[in-house]
Structure formats: structure tokens, C-alpha cells
Amino acid sequence: MVVSKRLLIVEDDPGLQSQMRWCFSDELEVSVASDRESALATLRRMEPEVVTLDLGLPPDPGGASEGFQLLEDILRLSPLTKVIVVTGREDKENAVRAIGMGAADFYQKPLDADILTFVVNRAFRLAELEKENRHLGEHKNGSSIKGIVAASPQMMSICRTIEKIAPTDATTLITGETGTGKELLARGLHDLSQRADKPFAAINCAAIPENLLESELFGFEKGSFTGATQSKKGKIESANGGTLFLDEIGDMPMALQVKLLRFLQERVIDRVGSVNTIPVDVRVVCATHRNVRELIDSGDFREDLYYRISEITIDVPALRDREGDTLVIAQYLLKSLGKQMDRPNLTLTEDAIRAINSYAWPGNVREMINKVKRASIMAEGKRVTASDLELTEDNEGQDHQLNLRQVRENAERAAILQALQSCNFNMAQASRLLGITRPTLYNLTDKYRIKTSPESTNA
Numbered sequence: 001m002v003v004s005k006r007l008l009i010v011e012d013d014p015g016l017q018s019q020m021r022w023c024f025s026d027e028l029e030v031s032v033a034s035d036r037e038s039a040l041a042t043l044r045r046m047e048p049e050v051v052t053l054d055l056g057l058p059p060d061p062g063g064a065s066e067g068f069q070l071l072e073d074i075l076r077l078s079p080l081t082k083v084i085v086v087t088g089r090e091d092k093e094n095a096v097r098a099i100g101m102g103a104a105d106f107y108q109k110p111l112d113a114d115i116l117t118f119v120v121n122r123a124f125r126l127a128e129l130e131k132e133n134r135h136l137g138e139h140k141n142g143s144s145i146k147g148i149v150a151a152s153p154q155m156m157s158i159c160r161t162i163e164k165i166a167p168t169d170a171t172t173l174i175t176g177e178t179g180t181g182k183e184l185l186a187r188g189l190h191d192l193s194q195r196a197d198k199p200f201a202a203i204n205c206a207a208i209p210e211n212l213l214e215s216e217l218f219g220f221e222k223g224s225f226t227g228a229t230q231s232k233k234g235k236i237e238s239a240n241g242g243t244l245f246l247d248e249i250g251d252m253p254m255a256l257q258v259k260l261l262r263f264l265q266e267r268v269i270d271r272v273g274s275v276n277t278i279p280v281d282v283r284v285v286c287a288t289h290r291n292v293r294e295l296i297d298s299g300d301f302r303e304d305l306y307y308r309i310s311e312i313t314i315d316v317p318a319l320r321d322r323e324g325d326t327l328v329i330a331q332y333l334l335k336s337l338g339k340q341m342d343r344p345n346l347t348l349t350e351d352a353i354r355a356i357n358s359y360a361w362p363g364n365v366r367e368m369i370n371k372v373k374r375a376s377i378m379a380e381g382k383r384v385t386a387s388d389l390e391l392t393e394d395n396e397g398q399d400h401q402l403n404l405r406q407v408r409e410n411a412e413r414a415a416i417l418q419a420l421q422s423c424n425f426n427m428a429q430a431s432r433l434l435g436i437t438r439p440t441l442y443n444l445t446d447k448y449r450i451k452t453s454p455e456s457t458n459a
């Protein structure tokens with residue numbers, strides 16, 4: 001299908017209306033409005049990329065007050081629309097004022113078809129370019145750290161910090177909610193350091209039982225406990241020359257905190273069951289989702305250890321608090337996971353985009369990976385909807401929607417989903433509930449790509 005370019009001409013003079021229509025109707029979809037009210041109605045319905053706006057409109061055809069009011073309305077309702085104001089020959093002042101308010105261009109009467117066509121085409125090109133830029137922006141990744149997709153100022157600043165501290169040996173504490181990318185950043189620190197070709201050894205202090213954690217970290221000598229049939233290096237030793245990543249450090253038992261502190265001070269370890277000390281050269285990076293200050297206050301974390309591990313601290317914001325990251329990461333995941341699932345070229349529907357932006361993402365990027373993975377399996381066709389992602393749409397954003405069609409479609413979609421779910425996907429019952437015929441319901445489920453069986457949708 002060829003997508004047509006849409007032009008709205010706001011002009012109260014019937015003679016000029018037909019001349020302008022004649023200039024453009026071969027190549028563009030053209031609508032004409034002669035006053036503010038009908039112009040706004042057409043704007044909502046037609047969603048034109050470009051509007052030509054005669055400032056002298058009734059009830060003030062000799063002045064410009066109505067035209068300026070309409071310009072303001074258009075820019076508020078549809079800020080991406082390019083408005084070309086049309087003024088009288090001597091009316092430079094109003095043209096300048098309109099540009100100052102946000103009009104894209106101006107054109108002075110009398111009408112010259114060639115110049116007007118040039119100005120209008122230029123506005124369409126501008127609209128097109130801006131659209132492309134927005135599209136590129138959505139796919140932009142400003143992060144220099146492998147695996148980290150980001151566009152928000154907060155993450156950009158974190159990436160810059162990582163780049164700066166990577167060459168040093170400063171112990172670094174990375175805090176933030178679960179799934180925010182703490183481990184990825186720790187790996188980034190290692191990869192950008194001079195230790196990059198040496199090991200990166202990670203251990204999750206919360207996942208290993210207390211009695212095993214000591215020997216996991218420090219290693220043990222043969223015969224030091226039942227089952228120790230041979231000596232084994234611990235994580236610290238095996239990271240020698242490289243980076244040791246202690247994940248969930250806030251969960252480290254007190255007794256081990258003392259031993260870790262000693263290691264950080266003296267840079268030597270002794271394996272469990274050994275009296276010999278072994279020097280180890282590692283850079284230590286720790287992470288936790290817990291509030292270490294509170295742990296110190298409650299007596300669960302040693303303050304002296306905290307100062308040792310936090311020469312530098314990096315607080316990774318939750319996904320919902322990053323400006324602009326959510327959609328960029330979702331698009332990236334859709335592309336990469338879609339490819340893995342043999343479903344390339346999947347795209348997000350408008351409702352999916354809105355839902356992604358308004359959801360709180362308590363599990364952060366990890367939760368998003370799960371949802372996008374599911375959606376790349378469940379999506380019918382190439383379009384991924386909010387329900388494929390198991391996200392119900394937030395209605396708040398609807399206030400800002402351009403027109404009634406979008407609001408109506410969203411409401412219609414939500415009502416159909418609800419009806420289907422409440423009668424366990426019995427189409428006859430659901431259509432009775434909705435007060436429509438079964439064929440109409442089938443048409444609508446097709447239109448909105450709503451799945452019609454319980455196993456393929458979300459409760």
C-alpha cells in the first residue's frame with residue numbers, strides 16, 4: 001500500500017481554496033477547512049503531516065487573532081505537524097511571530113503556485129526527515145560497554161564513569177535493584193581494564209550456603225574437612241591477575257566479612273585448613289541490591305568493610321527511572337531475541353509501545369527479557385501487542401492522544417479482551433456480552449490481532 005502524504009489547507013477564501021487544492025491534489029491527499037473549528041476536526045481525523053494556515057480567519061478575517069489561536073492549538077495537539085502560515089504581503093511581523101511560536105515556515109500572498117509548491121514540499125521533506133531521525137533515535141545505543149544498551153543520560157553518565165575508573169584498581173561497589181545490569185557493568189569494568197585478558201571470577205554470596213561460601217571463596221587444603229579429598233583453589237585465587245566480582249555482597253555472613261576485610265587489607269589469603277598465606281592480585285568489584293547503609297545500621301554489615309569495598313560507588317537506576325531507555329532496550333531485545341527465535345522483523349504496536357513506557361518494570365531488564373522472549377513466540381504475524389508482552393495498557397496516556405479513533409480503538413480492544421477472558425474464550429458468549437454478532441467479533445479480533453483461544457493469550 002502506498003502511504004499518501006496528507007496536507008490540510010486552512011483558508012477561508014473559496015477562490016484561494018480551489019487554487020491551492022488544484023496545486024496539490026495530484027500528489028497529495030488534500031483537505032480544506034475554512035475556520036478554526038473545522039480545521040481542528042480535520043486535523044484530528046486526517047493527521048496531516050503539513051498544514052497551510054491563513055492567519056486571517058473568521059471571525060477575525062482582517063486580523064490574525066483566530067489564526068494564531070489555531071496555530072497554538074495545532075502545535076499543542078500535534079507538535080510534529082509542520083505548519084506553514086500564510087500571511088498578507090505586508091505582514092512580516094506576524095510571519096516572524098508565527099515562526100517564533102513554532103510554525104515551520106511562512107508564505108506571503110499573493111499566491112504563486114511554484115513558490116507555494118516549493119515551500120510545501122520542503123515542509124513534507126522536513127517532516128519525513130524528522131520521522132527518520134526519531135526512528136534512528138529509537139535504535140540508537142550510546143553505550144560503550146559490551147551488552148549494555150542505553151540512551152538515557154543516567155546510563156550514559158554511568159558508562160562514562162566505568163570508562164574512567166576501569167584502568168584504575170579502585171574497589172567498586174555497584175548498587176541497584178535486581179536486573180538493572182550490575183553484573184554487566186562489572187564485566188564492563190573488567191573488559192575495559194588492563195586486566196581484560198586475565199580471569200573475571202564471579203561469585204554470588206547469596207546463592208551459596210554459609211558453610212560452603214568460605215571454601216568457595218578462599219579454597220581449601222586436602223583433608224581440611226570431610227570430603228576434601230584434594231586441595232582446591234577458591235574464587236579469589238582463581239581470579240589472580242584479573243577481577244573478582246562479589247555479587248550480593250550485602251548477604252555475606254559476618255564471619256566471612258571479617259576474613260574478606262583482612263584479604264582486602266593485606267591482599268593475601270589462606271585456604272581453609274592451611275597456615276600458609278598466598279598473595280593474590282585482584283581488583284575487587286562488589287554488587288548488591290540491598291541498602292548497605294541500612295545493613296550497617298542494623299548491625300548486619302561491617303562499616304569498615306563497606307569503606308574498603310566502596311572506594312567508588314555506582315548506583316544503577318531502576319529501568320523506570322531512566323529517561324528513554326525502556327523503549328530502546330525493548331526494541332533491541334525484540335530484534336535480537338526475535339532473530340534467535342527465528343522470527344526476525346517483529347515490530348511493536350502502538351499499544352505495546354505505550355504499555356512498555358508506562359509499566360513499572362519491577363524486575364528491570366531481566367523481566368523485560370522474559371516478556372519480550374514470550375512475546376516473540378506468541379505474536380501473531382509481525383506485530384507484537386501489549387497482550388503478547390503480558391502488559392495491560394495504562395489508560396493515563398490517553399489524554400494526550402491526538403484523536404478519538406485512537407481512544408476508541410484502545411477501549412474497544414480492552415473490552416473485547418476482557419469479554420473473551422471472562423467467558424473463557426467462548427466466542428458466542430463473548431459476542432452476546434459485548435452486544436455484537438459473532439461475525440463482527442471475529443472481524444474485530446482479526447483487526448486487533450486478539451487471540452481467540454485461552455492457551456495463546458494472557459489471563
Ligand SMILES: Nc1ncnc2c1ncn2[C@@H]1O[C@H](COP(=O)(O)OP(=O)(O)OP(=O)(O)O)[C@@H](O)[C@H]1O
Binds near residue numbers: 176180184287329366
Ligand atoms: N542496559 C542493558 N542492555 C541490555 N541488556 C541488559 C541491560 N542491563 C541488563 N541487561 C541484561 O539483563 C539481565 C540482568 O542483568 P544483570 O545480571 O547484569 O543484572 P543485575 O543487576 O546484576 O541483577 P541481580 O541483582 O539480580 O544479580 C542480563 O541478561 C543482562 O544481560
